[in-house]
Amino acid sequence: MTMVDRLGSEERAAAALVCAPGMQPARVRELVSRAGSPGRALARLEERVDEGQLGELLARRRTRVYVEGRPGYPIADALPERPAVLLAEGDAPQVLDRPRVAVVGTRSATLHGLRDAHELGKFLAEAGITVVSGLAIGIDGAAHNGALDVEGGGVVGVVATGLDVVYPRRHAALFDRVRRAGLLVSESAFGAQPTRWRFPVRNRIIAALADAVVVVEATIAGGARITAGFALEYGRTVLAVPGSRRNAAAAGCNALLADGAHPLLDPNDVLVAVGLTPGARRGWGAPAARGQPTGDAAALLRACGGEPATADQLASRTGLAPDQVALAARELEKGGWLARDRGYLWPR
Amino acid sequence: MLGSVRSATLTGVDGQPVTVEVHIAAGLPGYHVVGLPDAAVRESQARVRAALLSSELEWPKTRVTVNLAPGGVRKTGAGLELAVALGVMLAGDQLPAGALEGIGVLGELGLDGAVRPVPGALALVDALARSGAGVVVVPEANAIEAALIDGVEVRTARSLGELRACLKGEADWPSCPELPSESDDHPTDEDPLDLAEVRGLAHARRALEAAAAGAHHLLLTGPPGVGKTMLARRLATILPPLEAAEALEVTRIHSAAGRPLPSRRLIEQRPFRAPHHTASVPALVGGGSGRPRPGEVTLAHRGALFLDELGEFPPSALDALRQPLEDRAVHIARSGVSLHFPADFQLVACSNPCPCGRGGPTCACSEVQRARYRRRLSAPLLDRFDLRLPVRGPEPADGPGEASAGVRDRVAAAVERQRCRYADWPWRRNAHIPAGALARLVPLDGDAEEAWRWLIDDRGLTGRGAARVRRVARTLADLDGATVVSDAHVLSAALLRDDVP
Numbered sequence: 001m002t003m004v005d006r007l008g009s010e011e012r013a014a015a016a017l018v019c020a021p022g023m024q025p026a027r028v029r030e031l032v033s034r035a036g037s038p039g040r041a042l043a044r045l046e047e048r049v050d051e052g053q054l055g056e057l058l059a060r061r062r063t064r065v066y067v068e069g070r071p072g073y074p075i076a077d078a079l080p081e082r083p084a085v086l087l088a089e090g091d092a093p094q095v096l097d098r099p100r101v102a103v104v105g106t107r108s109a110t111l112h113g114l115r116d117a118h119e120l121g122k123f124l125a126e127a128g129i130t131v132v133s134g135l136a137i138g139i140d141g142a143a144h145n146g147a148l149d150v151e152g153g154g155v156v157g158v159v160a161t162g163l164d165v166v167y168p169r170r171h172a173a174l175f176d177r178v179r180r181a182g183l184l185v186s187e188s189a190f191g192a193q194p195t196r197w198r199f200p201v202r203n204r205i206i207a208a209l210a211d212a213v214v215v216v217e218a219t220i221a222g223g224a225r226i227t228a229g230f231a232l233e234y235g236r237t238v239l240a241v242p243g244s245r246r247n248a249a250a251a252g253c254n255a256l257l258a259d260g261a262h263p264l265l266d267p268n269d270v271l272v273a274v275g276l277t278p279g280a281r282r283g284w285g286a287p288a289a290r291g292q293p294t295g296d297a298a299a300l301l302r303a304c305g306g307e308p309a310t311a312d313q314l315a316s317r318t319g320l321a322p323d324q325v326a327l328a329a330r331e332l333e334k335g336g337w338l339a340r341d342r343g344y345l346w347p348r
Numbered sequence: 349m350l351g352s353v354r355s356a357t358l359t360g361v362d363g364q365p366v367t368v369e370v371h372i373a374a375g376l377p378g379y380h381v382v383g384l385p386d387a388a389v390r391e392s393q394a395r396v397r398a399a400l401l402s403s404e405l406e407w408p409k410t411r412v413t414v415n416l417a418p419g420g421v422r423k424t425g426a427g428l429e430l431a432v433a434l435g436v437m438l439a440g441d442q443l444p445a446g447a448l449e450g451i452g453v454l455g456e457l458g459l460d461g462a463v464r465p466v467p468g469a470l471a472l473v474d475a476l477a478r479s480g481a482g483v484v485v486v487p488e489a490n491a492i493e494a495a496l497i498d499g500v501e502v503r504t505a506r507s508l509g510e511l512r513a514c515l516k517g518e519a520d521w522p523s524c525p526e527l528p529s530e531s532d533d534h535p536t537d538e539d540p541l542d543l544a545e546v547r548g549l550a551h552a553r554r555a556l557e558a559a560a561a562g563a564h565h566l567l568l569t570g571p572p573g574v575g576k577t578m579l580a581r582r583l584a585t586i587l588p589p590l591e592a593a594e595a596l597e598v599t600r601i602h603s604a605a606g607r608p609l610p611s612r613r614l615i616e617q618r619p620f621r622a623p624h625h626t627a628s629v630p631a632l633v634g635g636g637s638g639r640p641r642p643g644e645v646t647l648a649h650r651g652a653l654f655l656d657e658l659g660e661f662p663p664s665a666l667d668a669l670r671q672p673l674e675d676r677a678v679h680i681a682r683s684g685v686s687l688h689f690p691a692d693f694q695l696v697a698c699s700n701p702c703p704c705g706r707g708g709p710t711c712a713c714s715e716v717q718r719a720r721y722r723r724r725l726s727a728p729l730l731d732r733f734d735l736r737l738p739v740r741g742p743e744p745a746d747g748p749g750e751a752s753a754g755v756r757d758r759v760a761a762a763v764e765r766q767r768c769r770y771a772d773w774p775w776r777r778n779a780h781i782p783a784g785a786l787a788r789l790v791p792l793d794g795d796a797e798e799a800w801r802w803l804i805d806d807r808g809l810t811g812r813g814a815a816r817v818r819r820v821a822r823t824l825a826d827l828d829g830a831t832v833v834s835d836a837h838v839l840s841a842a843l844l845r846d847d848v849p
Contacts (some may be wrong), residue, residue, distance in 0.1 A: 107714050107715055107716075108711065108712065108713055108714040108715060108717075108718075110709050112709075137714075137715050137716075138715065219712060246709070246710055247709055247710060248706075248710050248711065248712040249709075249712075307709070308709040310551075310737075310738050310739075310740045311550075311551045311737075311843050312548060312549045312550055312551045312552055312739070312740060313740055313743055315548075315550035315551060316548045316549075316550065316742065316743035316745065316746050317743060317745075321550070322550050322551050322554045322840055322843075323836035323837070323839075323840050324836075325550075325551070325840075325843070326836060326839035326840040326842070326843045327835070327836050327839055329839070329843065330799065330802065330839050333806075333807075334802070334806075340807075340846070342701070342707065342711075342738075342846075343569065343701070343707070343737060343738035343846040344709060344738065346709075
């Protein structure tokens with residue numbers, strides 16, 4: 001029962017307010033603003049949950065409750081839209097005390113985007129920065145995983161559902177990892193389902209929690225651009241990884257760059273953005289020093305021009321016979337210069 | 349008062365001998381057919397009677413009973429009419445007894461007594477020959493086809509009156525029609541297809557060549573308009589010719605299905621069937637209401653079945669393909685009959701990689717949409733493709749490719765190599781090597797073994813995928829004229845079997 005004891009009465013009231021029947025985040029915001037505090041807002045509420053049962057649930061789940069204006073509440077700026085109450089669960093709440101960078105992007109990411117997100121998550125975690133993201137398929141998941149692959153790497157996963165709902169189901173294992181090494185955060189009541197409107201609303205928390213937002217890959221109409229929009233509104237630095245005009249998953253990033261976002265060419269730029277001193281080494285995990293490919297392999301890699309290509313295209317561009325392409329592709333794959341995905345050869 | 353004539357009927361694509369017995373006895377005039385006739389057979393009375401009267405022969409003014417034996421087999425089509433007419437003549441003493449001893453009869457009758465051709469003559473004559481008939485009388489239009497069967501003498505019938513005269517020995521048999529010369533084969537109106545029209549696409553062309561040589565199933569994925577269909581259709585131009593036994597088999601099937609045969613009687617080209625994606629399940633795999641008919645998979649026997657826009661076919665139709673793909677035959681069970689349709693075809697399919705059609709790096713679909721599209725195609729079906737690869741349009745600098753003729757020669761040589769290698773085995777092509785025999789029949793030497801291990805250990809190739817890669821590697825080696833499979837063959841084979849999509 002120590003956790004419940006640690007939750008003050010205001011925190012318990014805040015949790016009860018969030019979990020009240022039919023309650024929505026926007027209404028919590030409104031009620032708390034009008035009443036002055038969650039406790040007073042709850043007192044005016046007619047329909048409430050059984051607070052004893054809720055207390056037991058919070059104790060069993062070891063849920064933390066962050067209330068606006070109280071110690072520990074993680075969003076320092078007085079943003080008008082910031083959630084009045086945040087529920088959080090996880091074994092490492094101290095990750096909120098570090099600098100926080102959001103790494104976000106599309107669910108339909110390319111292999112290159114996934115790699116960038118993973119490497120960036122890893123780089124930031126190694127620099128002692130907490131990676132904030134939304135636990136979605138694609139870029140979000142890759143960034144989380146990258147940070148979690150670092151010993152002691154900190155992550156915050158902001159979910160659009162209740163904390164007891166795992167969505168997407170495929171990320172159940174990732175949810176467990178985040179709980180062990182970081183924090184899951186939500187502004188919604190337990191049991192809140194992944195309805196469509198919750199996601200863009202959730203994205204403002206990601207932007208609010210982060211000191212800087214990095215968009216790795218985003219489609220033109222994707223949720224990552226919504227996050228970036230909130231971030232600009234909140235005065236956060238927005239960085240975007242530039243991509244080819246032919247890559248549909250880079251169109252959103254390029255649009256952000258055109259609108260004045262910082263191009264992310266080196267992960268050290270992120271450190272500068274959050275006021276840290278950049279490290280000496282170049283950030284992107286460069287292929288280990290194995291020398292350069294030679295002969296056919298070198299020609300094949302050159303023919304890619306940094307873009308994914310089919311074996312047919314490479315054969316046409318290099319004039320190599322199919323067998324030679326196959327042999328050279330293996331050499332490049334073994335050396336880590338090339339990977340295969342969805343029928344294409346992707347240079348690193 | 350009793351006449352008995354041998355004839356045959358079709359069940360599925362096989363012939364079944366039938367004895368037509370006609371009994372004429374005193375009683376009220378009437379006509380009864382017993383022995384599981386279908387509607388066409390039951391209707392025969394009108395035609396037989398009219399044909400007899402038109403030929404200045406008699407129709408008995410008493411009771412006529414026709415029995416079709418064996419009684420348990422359903423008789424279909426009008427091909428038994430000539431036999432019924434001759435039976436009536438025998439029973440009515442209009443023909444000498446014994447005139448039809450050892451003679452099988454096929455043919456449909458016109459009201460004027462003309463003898464009309466029947467579908468499936470090849471299978472029917474074959475059935476008659478195997479049942480011991482030394483001579484068959486067939487309609488003139490079926491004579492060339494019937495002559496393909498060894499060990500049986502073919503006589504042609506043009507009309508009932510003439511046939512009676514011949515059987516009585518009053519006239520000579522009309523001579524068999526001449527085999528048209530090769531130059532009589534009119535070229536089709538369409539422009540002949542040729543692989544030379546396909547620019548670039550080195551790997552896709554190689555996959556097509558391997559598919560033709562090793563009878564591997566091939567799946568091409570790519571955005572609309574890059575030439576998947578163009579490439580796939582040109583498979584027909586490089587398929588190896590049918591072997592003699594295969595040609596007979598294919599001709600039998602197409603004859604039984606009532607499809608027009610080439611003027612030079614035997615089908616020598618491998619069939620290339622391309623049903624539209626609205627095809628029903630029975631149209632694809634066979635069956636259907638009434639007389640079970642062979643489906644597209646059977647018409648594609650020993651050839652290729654081309655399914656364009658695989659994702660547009662109803663899932664039920666694609667699921668129905670799985671069993672024929674596995675067994676290379678279709679079994680249709682009905683109350684009373686169990687039919688076996690051969691279906692040893694190779695499947696060639698084209699598909700968009702995802703709902704937006706672009707695939708690869710420019711794809712705008714979400715992971716979820718792609719997964720849903722993949723589910724439509726069903727993993728077990730996709731797994732059966734030995735060759736599957738993405739197709740992108742040609743590069744700007746690509747020139748015209750190698751013409752079909754050269755490729756066809758390599759394919760024919762590779763097929764010949766396989767025929768020699770598998771002389772002692774029940775299969776003929778690399779695609780059909782059972783997984784258990786792969787290690788023995790497709791040994792891998794040092795470098796190839798290493799490449800193979802790399803694919804399995806580092807690239808995560810599954811056991812079944814590895815077996816398919818090994819078969820294709822063997823085909824690539826055969827195309828190169830190599831006795832030993834090299835690492836380049838193994839790696840190329842793996843490159844031609846990509847994850848989808």
